Amino acid sequence: MIxxxxxxxxxxxxxxxxxxxxxxxxxxxxxxxxxxxxxxPKSAAMRAQQVIQQEWGQNLIRSWNTAGWFDxxxxxxxxxxxxxxxxxxxxxxxxxxxxxLFKTLAxxxxxxxxxxxxxxxxxxxxxxxPTDIYMIQGLTAWLESDYEIVLVDTTEQLTAAIDTETAxxxxxxxxxxxxxxxxxxxxxxxxxAQQALTIWDLCHSAGAVPVDLNGCKADMAVGCTYKYLNxxxxxxxxxWVAERHLADFAHPLSGWWGHATPFSMQDTFTPTxxxxxxxxxxxPVVSLALVESGLQIFQQTDMATLRKKSLALTDxxxxxxxxxxxxxxxTLITPRNHEARGSHVSYMHPxxxxxxxxxxxxxxxxxxxxxxxxxFGFTPxxxxxxxxxxxxxxxxxxxxxxxxxxxxxxxxxx
Amino acid sequence: MIxxxxxxxxxxxxxxxxxxxxxxxxxxxxxxxxxxxxxxPKSAAMRAQQVIQQEWGQNLIRSWNTAGWFDxxxxxxxxxxxxxxxxxxxxxxxxxxxxxLFKTLAxxxxxxxxxxxxxxxxxxxxxxxPTDIYMIQGLTAWLESDYEIVLVDTTEQLTAAIDTETAxxxxxxxxxxxxxxxxxxxxxxxxxAQQALTIWDLCHSAGAVPVDLNGCKADMAVGCTYKYLNxxxxxxxxxWVAERHLADFAHPLSGWWGHATPFSMQDTFTPTxxxxxxxxxxxPVVSLALVESGLQIFQQTDMATLRKKSLALTDxxxxxxxxxxxxxxxTLITPRNHEARGSHVSYMHPxxxxxxxxxxxxxxxxxxxxxxxxxFGFTPxxxxxxxxxxxxxxxxxxxxxxxxxxxxxxxxxx
Numbered sequence: 149m150i151x152x153x154x155x156x157x158x159x160x161x162x163x164x165x166x167x168x169x170x171x172x173x174x175x176x177x178x179x180x181x182x183x184x185x186x187x188x189p190k191s192a193a194m195r196a197q198q199v200i201q202q203e204w205g206q207n208l209i210r211s212w213n214t215a216g217w218f219d220x221x222x223x224x225x226x227x228x229x230x231x232x233x234x235x236x237x238x239x240x241x242x243x244x245x246x247x248x249l250f251k252t253l254a255x256x257x258x259x260x261x262x263x264x265x266x267x268x269x270x271x272x273x274x275x276x277x278p279t280d281i282y283m284i285q286g287l288t289a290w291l292e293s294d295y296e297i298v299l300v301d302t303t304e305q306l307t308a309a310i311d312t313e314t315a316x317x318x319x320x321x322x323x324x325x326x327x328x329x330x331x332x333x334x335x336x337x338x339x340x341a342q343q344a345l346t347i348w349d350l351c352h353s354a355g356a357v358p359v360d361l362n363g364c365k366a367d368m369a370v371g372c373t374y375k376y377l378n379x380x381x382x383x384x385x386x387x388w389v390a391e392r393h394l395a396d397f398a399h400p401l402s403g404w405w406g407h408a409t410p411f412s413m414q415d416t417f418t419p420t421x422x423x424x425x426x427x428x429x430x431x432p433v434v435s436l437a438l439v440e441s442g443l444q445i446f447q448q449t450d451m452a453t454l455r456k457k458s459l460a461l462t463d464x465x466x467x468x469x470x471x472x473x474x475x476x477x478x479t480l481i482t483p484r485n486h487e488a489r490g491s492h493v494s495y496m497h498p499x500x501x502x503x504x505x506x507x508x509x510x511x512x513x514x515x516x517x518x519x520x521x522x523x524f525g526f527t528p529x530x531x532x533x534x535x536x537x538x539x540x541x542x543x544x545x546x547x548x549x550x551x552x553x554x555x556x557x558x559x560x561x562x
Numbered sequence: 563m564i565x566x567x568x569x570x571x572x573x574x575x576x577x578x579x580x581x582x583x584x585x586x587x588x589x590x591x592x593x594x595x596x597x598x599x600x601x602x603p604k605s606a607a608m609r610a611q612q613v614i615q616q617e618w619g620q621n622l623i624r625s626w627n628t629a630g631w632f633d634x635x636x637x638x639x640x641x642x643x644x645x646x647x648x649x650x651x652x653x654x655x656x657x658x659x660x661x662x663l664f665k666t667l668a669x670x671x672x673x674x675x676x677x678x679x680x681x682x683x684x685x686x687x688x689x690x691x692p693t694d695i696y697m698i699q700g701l702t703a704w705l706e707s708d709y710e711i712v713l714v715d716t717t718e719q720l721t722a723a724i725d726t727e728t729a730x731x732x733x734x735x736x737x738x739x740x741x742x743x744x745x746x747x748x749x750x751x752x753x754x755a756q757q758a759l760t761i762w763d764l765c766h767s768a769g770a771v772p773v774d775l776n777g778c779k780a781d782m783a784v785g786c787t788y789k790y791l792n793x794x795x796x797x798x799x800x801x802w803v804a805e806r807h808l809a810d811f812a813h814p815l816s817g818w819w820g821h822a823t824p825f826s827m828q829d830t831f832t833p834t835x836x837x838x839x840x841x842x843x844x845x846p847v848v849s850l851a852l853v854e855s856g857l858q859i860f861q862q863t864d865m866a867t868l869r870k871k872s873l874a875l876t877d878x879x880x881x882x883x884x885x886x887x888x889x890x891x892x893t894l895i896t897p898r899n900h901e902a903r904g905s906h907v908s909y910m911h912p913x914x915x916x917x918x919x920x921x922x923x924x925x926x927x928x929x930x931x932x933x934x935x936x937x938f939g940f941t942p943x944x945x946x947x948x949x950x951x952x953x954x955x956x957x958x959x960x961x962x963x964x965x966x967x968x969x970x971x972x973x974x975x976x
Contacts, residue, residue, distance in 0.1 A: 172619040181623045188619035196610045196848065204795055205586040205602035209595045209927060217795060244843030246817030247661060254704065274829050279818035279843060282831040286816030290668065291705075299829060325827075372844070381618055381631060381847035402700030403660030404693035413739075413932045415688050415713060417696040429658030429693060430786070432849030433795035434610065513623060518827045 149471055150464065150537075158464070158533035164449050164457060168530040171378070178535045180514045183352060183492040183525030186378030192441040199437045217433050221384075221405075222424065224436065227443040228377070228386060231451060232350060232369070233360030239388035241373060241439055242405075242427050245351060248370040248387040249283040251399040251426055253318065255389075256345045256368060257287075257295070259396050260315040264343055267315035271344070273306070274299035277324045280349055284318065303328060307338055314344040321359070322352035322490030325517050327462075327482040329357060329490045333364045340365065345393075351375060356458060356491035356527070358451040367393060376491065376527055378442035383435050387426045394423065403428035445529060454528040458491040461526035461536055465493050468540040475547055481521065492525040502552040503543070510546075512539045563885055564878065564951075572878070572947035578863050578871060582944040585792070592949045594928045597738075597766060597906040597939030600792030606855040613851045634850050635798075635819075635841060641857040642791070642800060645865060646764060646783070647774030653802035655787060655853055656819075656841050659765060662784040662801040663697040665813040665840055667732060669803075670759045670782060671701075671709070673810050674729040678757055681729035685758075687720070688713035691738045694763055698732060717742060721752055728758040735773070736766035736904030739931050741876075741896040743771060743904045747778045754779065759807075765789060770872060770905035770941070772865040781807060790905065790941055792856035797849050801840045808837065817842035859943060868942040872905040875940035875950055879907050882954040889961055895935065906939040916966040917957070924960075926953045 159165055171187040173179060179187060203211040212218050224241035228234075242248070253270075260267055270284055281299065288295040300309045310317055317339045322329045336346045348369040353359055355376030361369055369388040373379030389397045398419065404410045405427035408420045419425040466480065479496040483489050497503055497520060504516040514524040524539065546552050573579055585601040587593060593601060617625040626632050638655035642648075656662070667684075674681055684698055695713065702709040714723045724731055731753045736743045746762060753760045762783040767773055769790030775783055783802040787793030803811045812833065818824045819841035822834045833839040880894065893910040897903050911917055911934060918930040928938040938953065960966050 172615065174620045174622070177622075179622060185618075185623045185626075187622065188614060193611060193614050193619075196614055197607060200602060200607050200610055200794070200852075201586065204599075205607075206588045208588070208591075208593060208601065209599045209929065210922075211795070212599075243657070243661070244817070244845070246819075246843030247657070247815065250815055277818075278821070278824075278827050278829065278831075281829050282816045282818055282821065285831045286814040290814035374844070380614070381625065382844045382850070383848075384846055385843075400700040400704035401661065401664055402696045403658070404691075404696055405660075407692070407696065410692075411932070413692050415692065415695050417692075417699045429660030429799075430788070430796045431658070432798055432846040434797075434852060435846030435849040436796070438614075438848060508624075515623065518825070 150468055152534065152537050155464070155533040155537040158460065162457065162533070164453055164528070167445060167448060168532065170445050171530045173530060176511050178512045178539050180512065180524040180526065180531070180535070180539060182527030182530070183356070183375050184515055185381055186375055186442065186527065187530055189378055189441040189445055191444065192380060192438045195438055195441050196434060199434050220433065220436050221427060221431060224439050224443065225386060225423070227440065231359070231446055232354050232388070233362050234388050235362065238391060238423055239386050240423050240426055241384050241386045241436065242431055243385060245349070245370055245372045245385040246279045246283055247401070248385050249280060249347070249349065250287060251387060251401055252347045252368040252370055253284060253287055253316065254399040255397045256316045256347060258398060259393065260345060264315065267313055267343070268294055269296050269298050269314040270316050270318065271298045271300060271309050271314050272318045273303070274301050275323060275325060276320050277349070277351065280318060280320060303330060306335065310339050310342055310344055312342050314339070314342055316345050316347060318347045318349070320349035320351065322357065324352055325494060325521055325523065327490045327492045327494050329353065329488050331487070332359070332366065336364045336366050352490055352492070355446065358455050361388060362390070366390065373439045373442065377439070378445065379439035380435060383439050384431060389423060389426065397425060401428040405429060457528035458526060459486050459489070461528065461531055461533065462489060462491065462493050464533060464536045465524065465526065465540065468536060469495070472540050472544045473547055491527065492523055494521050494523045496520045497522060499552055503546060506546045506552040507542060510542050512542050564882055566948065566951050569878070569947040569951040572874070576871065576947070578867055578942070579946070581859060581862060582946065584859050585944045587944060590925050592926045592953050594926065594938040594940065594945070594949070594953060596941030596944070597770070597789050598929055599795055600789055600856065600941065601944055603792055603855040603859055605858065606794060606852045609852055609855050610848060613848050631847050634847065635845060636838065638850065638853050638857065639800060639837070641854065645773070645860055646768050646802070647776050648802050649776065652805060652837055653800050654837050654840055655798050655800045655850065656845055657799060659763070659784055659786045659799040660693045660697055661815070662799050663694060663761070663763070664701060665801060665815055666761045666782040666784055667698060667701055667730065668813040669811045670730045670761060672812060673807065674759060678729065681727055681757070682708055683710050683712050683725070683728040684730050684732065685712045685714060685723050685728050686732045687717070688715050689737060689739065690734050691763070691765065694732060694734060717744060720749065724753050724756055724758055726756050728753070728756055730759050730761060732761045732763070734763035734765065736771065738766055739908060739935055739937065741904045741906045741908050743767065743902050745901070746773070746780065750778045750780050766904055766906070769860065772869050775802060776804070780804065787853045787856065791853070792859070793853035794849060797853050798845060803837060803840065811839060815842040819843060871942040872940060873900050873903070875942065875945055875947065876903060876905065876907050878947060878950045879938065879940065879954065882950060883909070886954050886958045887961055905941065906937055908935050908937045910934045911936060913966050917960060920960045920966040921956060924956050926956050
């Protein structure tokens, strides 16, 4: 049986325990939702003041050049690159994940249509985050094409579903609900063997698990910066395109920021040769600038160290749940094998919603996802082993006292 | 001849002079570029701290509900509505102007294609801000349709160009370069007489001139919040759809924020019935929240008062330029008649670029636009009549001493 002392010892031996000090976490809260909204780097508050009072307030319009506002999407992309196996100048931070999904999907379909016009399948998972599916639906409905959207029901069926008719495969590496991690390397290789292109959504993996886009020969990728990357609520997303596709990378959102010479004010769109062709319009500078505060913390460690701690945290959580909460109503839906696990762990329970509410009332913040899923994120940058202990202990108490029943009633009547 | 004393008197009699105190303007700067990036409301710095330290840092994920983050696009839209002749719940603040142009254009073309499939012309101005043209080009190229983009060369030719073959008219009310203001009412009426739909880009008019979208029976509109609305660098844009079109308003950027039930995690996109169907993905909350700081200042005055002062400022500038800078090389390209003038004034000059640089070196910030245009914005919320005097006096000195020649050389060699 694991003890609280074991957890205290694990924290004492944690080589990156000190990084927690760089986050402004509230007292009396155990935050297990960094996979939804990452915690606030302390430096973000000062950075915001610098951008607002100095760059905007005092230097005004000049800051587009002097403060490098116009270059921010590229500069942040360069900082992010090593975390996802990309090279500098291969990605930009811009717009939202949904918008970037649209750009990559449109570009990938066009590349494929020129080479393999017979390929009409777009393969994704039915359990993918809904916006990934919606963006496919939105684009294909608009094209009035005969594309077929293949919603694969289980990950085991993915390989068989990616066949010679497949144009594009759009997958989220770590599933937002189950925490299951797909094998990017083998799925990309299989897709390529079928002459299909891959778009990887890294929302739940970047900053949590090592990602090697170039090593996997992935084609395109997108992701958000507000989860494990701690960029701030709704912070702009990123978009990556493999160098070999860049010259052919075209999308309908051809705004002036993607122009070869944006300030020459020409009346014809000519895309720049660089990854900045993935940009569209003017970017929200204050939110964008704060992404840097999150990325800078990653420069003080490396993804291998973070992954090791992440697995230790999720292993601990699963083990403690087994030992402390032996309820037959709890079903682990996150894989036990490390290769298939991201950095969050989910359990189904018939009373998942009121259970999560009861935990939140005790300062333990996880979240609920339809249907009947309790989801707990373990951000290795700031989650302590003792946090895991206390979270499970609280859940045990709630289950044993059935304190969550009160919430179930509340939920029904309000 | 107008004197400095006249300007001092005008400021003394200005009923909204006190509003300038709400902006953090730098000392020793005369800021005549609020039409490009509006000045910083003092309240924005504190609002950012509240969002970052309290809402993000302390309340974390809970702030999506408790701080109203998810509702921000709607709440800000309601605040903005009265400035542009819209009703609450008719617009949302979201994404960039370019992205919103794409949504409106896609939706308008689809509405028209169903009713009038023969209409294939999209009419805009060659002198429109380039991204407006680029977004038309991007969308139509993608549709592989036979749409014809009509780039009208002069505003006088606009009415004739909008004919029975016209599907959509996309116009910017106040031209970013010349400051010329189009007659939204008559152009919209003419477009409707031809069964064409209108999309109005309000980037250079919202907050500067009275806009009456519903009074003009406009169809759709977009605009940015970082110019006269003082929302912050690159702050999210807005999108407005006339109520009569809302049920038919569909666009390909069908992300989860536009879903009828975004948290039910369905695998099929069903748009919400409200204007929130114009939303796509997660929004940059910090930048979005600061838009409120700019909009709150407008609640202390009204657009009629602002327009009166704006015209007085631009009248003064033109008059002083005539009196103080009688150079034959200066050509006013902004209309003298009030009905056709926005809130900025532009002159062409063969040495426009070095002249603007020389002014900036003296703390007078206007800007340069290709080709050979000096552009000066007069934001009625914070520009003083004496600012206009000192700006013209400085330009006079620069012209008389030919101090700008030095900049011309510098510009060439660096």
